[in-house]
Amino acid sequence: MKPAPLDYIRATSVAHAVQVLAENDGDGKVLAGGQSLVPLLAMRLSQPTVLVDLGGLGELSYIRDESGHVEIGAMVRARTVEISSLIADAVPLLPVALRHVGHVTIRNRGTVGGSTAHADPAAELPAVLRALDADVVVTGPSGSRTIGAADFFQGFLTTALAPDEIVTALRVPKSAPGTRVAVQEFARRHGDFAIVAVFAAVELGASGEIAAARIAVAGADQVPVRAAAAEELLAGQDPSPAVLRAAAAEVAGATRPFDDIHGTADYRKKITAVLARRCLEQALPTAERSSAA
Ligand SMILES: Cc1cc2nc3c(=O)[nH]c(=O)nc-3n(C[C@H](O)[C@H](O)[C@H](O)COP(=O)(O)OP(=O)(O)OC[C@H]3O[C@@H](n4cnc5c(N)ncnc54)[C@H](O)[C@@H]3O)c2cc1C
Structure with a gap:
């Protein structure tokens, strides 16, 4: 398919882009990298009357x-x-x-x-x-x-x-110096969107304890999920396997997944717990973990 007819305007400034959108009363769309929008236009899932290209800004x-x-x-x-x-x-x-x-x-x-x-x-x-x-x-x-x-x-x-x-x-x-980060993602093929992905940034204290953790999940809700209960559970703890497993269960508990062609809600919840545990294990140094276990 081809996009429905539309006007193309190359914005000359942010103010110009915003003005065109305002003049078109909700029927305008901004074009950035085009990696998501162009397929949507081609399939006519999006049919703006005017496309405002930010490419020159x-x-x-x-x-x-x-x-x-x-x-x-x-x-x-x-x-x-x-x-x-x-x-x-x-x-x-x-x-x-x-x-x-x-x-x-x-x-x-x-x-x-x-x-x-x-x-x-x-x-x-x-x-x-x-x-x-x-x-x-x-x-x-x-x-x-x-x-x-x-x-x-x-x-x-x-x-x-x-x-x-x-x-x-x-x-x-900015993250605190020395922050340890990890991402664990499950997708069917390399390059596909994640079915579920877990992201962690962890600060360690002077004795190797978890000073603070930040954890979010993609693909397990309608919005990205912040795993606040897991973060609270981890704060101040030594990164033992039992603590990481308990935190991973809390990460899964924070999600409200859905069924779709890629998997059921139940499947997504289960892999969230597995990915969260792996993510925390990846972020946290093995030596500290085993000495604290
Ligand atoms: C094969 C394939 C695989 C992909 N895999 C992944 C993946 O694994 N993970 C992932 O995150 N993404 C993935 N993407 C999507 C990719 O990351 C897109 O680049 C991104 O989602 C949209 O960025 P864009 O600059 O291309 O935006 P566009 O496609 O130009 O625009 C996307 C939407 O955002 C709006 N928009 C763009 N810029 C602005 C702005 N500044 N202000 C307001 N509205 C704006 C547009 O109007 C449109 O509605 C994939 C895309 C493809 C084609």
Whole structure:
């Protein structure tokens, strides 16, 4: 199939993009990397009357080291984030997670703003934003506002964005030095969307105890899930196998999975517990774990 007829406008600035969206009263769509939108247009699952291309907006293509957080412009490609040394040092969970997004050709085109706005519940980036309490900066006709990831992702492909707003940046808090990160993902084939994926960032204390843990799950709910009860259970504990197993059960308990052609809700819950345990084992050093066991 081919897309339904539409007008194509190449935005010259963020203000221009927002103006076109506002003028089209909810019938406009923003084009970023096109990796999700173009197939939807071709299948006519999305039929905007006007497509606003952000591709020329250099003002949205930057990675900035700010005090306490890193700011990533919406048009930065997933692959740019994945190979950035600034990101690797400041937010090590991001590159580890983004390596699981599709194939490198998709990451070369797909943008962080596009993945965030698309809000696929199985996507890696939204889950990382949720785990790390990142903010999404959005801009509309009346200016910019900042929305926490917990409020931004509202449902399946549904966000807090108004029809005349665009995502302009992500603000991701820096991780404490020495933070250990891990991602465990189950997908049918390399490059497929995850059926379930678990993301963890863990800080260790001076004696090898878990000082703080951040855990999120993709693919096991309509939105990325934060495993708060598991994080609380882990805080202050030695990373023994029993503690990690108990935390993994809490991670699965935080999800509200669904049945679809890839698996049942029950199956998703079971693999969430397995992936969560493996993820914590991967993040936590074996020596400390076995000496604490
Ligand atoms: C074969 C294949 C495999 C994939 N596998 C994965 C995977 O494993 N994990 C994963 O996370 N993703 C995967 N993707 C999706 C990929 O990551 C997309 O790049 C991403 O979801 C969308 O980013 P984009 O820049 O291409 O956005 P686009 O496709 O251009 O846009 C997607 C949606 O977001 C909106 N949008 C885009 N930018 C903005 C903005 N700045 N403000 C407001 N709205 C905006 C668009 O209007 C559209 O509704 C896969 C894609 C393909 C084709």
